[in-house]
Amino acid sequence: MYQISELAESVGLSRATLLYYEKLGLLKGKRQANGYRVYSDADRQRLRLMQQLQAGGLSLKECQACLDGKLDRDMLGQRLAVLEAEIAKKTRSRDLLAALLGQSSLKDWHEKVERVAPDLHRAWLMTQGFSSKEAARVAWLSKDMNEHDDYMARFMEVFSELDWWGPATEAASRKALAMVPFAPERILEIGCGPGMATTTLAEATAAQILATDTEEGALDRLRNEVNTRDLGDRIEVRNMDMAQLPMPDVPWDVIWAEGSAYIIGAERALRDWRPLLRPGGVLVFSEMVWRTETPPENLRAFWASEFPGMTRVPDLLGHAKRAGYRVLGHFDMGREAMDTYYRPLEARVAEMGSRLDGSRVLDDLRAELAAYHACDGLVSFEMFVLQKP
Template sequence: MYQISELAAKVGLSRTAILYYEKQGLISGHRLENGYRVYSDNDLQRVRLIQRLQAGGLTLQECKVCLEAKVDKQLLRNRLKALDEEIARKQQSRLLLTAMLGEGDLKAWHQSLETVAPDAHLDWLIKQGFSEKEALRLRWLSKDMNEHDLYMADFMKVFETLERWGPGSEEDTRKALSLVPKAPRTILEVGCGKGLATTVLVEQSEAKITVIDNEQSALNQVIQRFKPEVISDRLETICASMTDLPFSNKSFDLIWAEGCAYIMGIEKALAEWKPVLREQGYLVISDMVWRTQTPSSEPIAFWKQAYPDIQCVQTRLKQMEKAGYQVIEHFPQSETARLNYYTPLSERVAELEPSMPSSAALKDIKHEVNVCTQFAEEFGYHMFILMKA
């Protein structure tokens, strides 16, 4: 016979737990004449059996059912399913923690956050010590904060000799500018890159032009494209973020943004850039869109990771009107614009592959080239000419 304290010590439970087991009818102690409660060896073994059953995820009530009748196999199957699901969640938790410690791949986690909480994701990256520029690059390029520096070093190596950092053509830029109903006096070009569109804006307008980019090396190349008198008289370069424009409201007649607004999100760009435009000012913006209602599985998988917010043209038009813009005109970017970018990029990848066989950045760029070549008719950049309503 065991007193309650003895039984509790043997099974590793508290006196309160033993009394609760007795109250639930799982064990049956009795009181001696001296007032002490005692339990039999049978009670000890039942408690140990219950503990084994609980280790399988059963509740006390379910343990009682198993003790008093034939085991309910469906109950066990349900518990097994729940346990498997819990193990899977725990395994995901472990993988995340090891990845955040630099011992695993964070790419899938960053991609999932970009889909469900893009703004919170960006804020969190900045709190981890990344500048906004690096955080944005991590979101769209490396997608792994542990490997970001190496990834970006390889990425920049690929693009350092290329003139274009995205699809485009002077012809498309001229066409879009010609569709702006009123000649602008002031233009803000967002995400100017190396200044290819800037050149057209300077040549085809008489406006004073301010260009911004968060990459100073790109702005340096913009400056090299023009004579000093153009820089001093008509063109100003500013290293700044498109997410926080350093200008007062109603500063520009026209905002020009080719192939860059996706970085902060089209809807966010439409809202946050609008105050900088003068009344009935214009916005020319381009964005990657679906050109078919039934895209193939491979480009769907690619853009789900590379640009989860890719939409069809009609969806973008509705978003633009909802944001307070009148759509003046829109047209698909030309095949020439695509080839201007992907042909030299493909050649550059082939050139570097022998010396960078294990580069994740080069592998991703090669995959993009292949998808955007093989399925070129299914998606592409689209130019939108808008007026602030």
């Protein structure tokens, strides 16, 4: 027989806990003539069994039901479902903390935050020490702040030899330029890359052009091209962040952004860039769009992670009108624009495959190339020509 203090010590509980159990009817001691409670070994074993049931997440009431009758399998099933949900939640918490500490990839987390809170995501990255430019790159390209530097080094190794950094053609640029209802004198090009459209704009107009990007290697290539063509008096090349463009002393006649608005999102680009235009000024931009209302699930899932803002032409036209633009025209740039970008990229990836084997850059580019081959007729680039009233 055990006195209450002895029983409490033997099962690792406090005297007050055993008195509470007695009050609930979970434990029934025998009171002796001297007033002390005593308990049998059966009581001790009952407590031990109850502790094992509690380890399964059962409440005291549920433990009592199991001890005094048959197991309620429905109740146990419900408790198991709750426990599994709690474990899944805690596992996600554990995985995120490990990723934030650099022990695993943050890619999925960055993708999710970019979808639900893109502006705050980039602001938060800047509080972690990234510049505005690098925060944007983490958000839409490397998607892992812990591996960003290595990812970007490998990424730029692939793209350093490519002339086209996005789907485009000279013919499409000239067609869009023909929709501008005046001869522009000043053009701001946003996301110029190595100069895909810059020299075409210089050849087709007499405008002064400010070509901007944040990739210094691409800008150096464009500077060399400008010098080779003796266009230094008309083209200025400058490292500028499209998310932090200053108000110009003189508003721009035309803002040109082929394949770059997605970096900050088309809706934000339409909103933020409009004040930089003069009244009657024109914004020209291209954007990847769905050509179907029911894309295959595998393609939808891929582009949702790589390009979460991708939508259809009517949606983008709606964004443009709500942002205060008049639509002068738009057109499908066609398969040729996709091929101009992806075929040289595919050859470059094949050339560098052995050197990049095992890197996420290689995996990401191969996945994008597979999507390119699978999405003919389902996805393409649309050129938009919009006017500020």
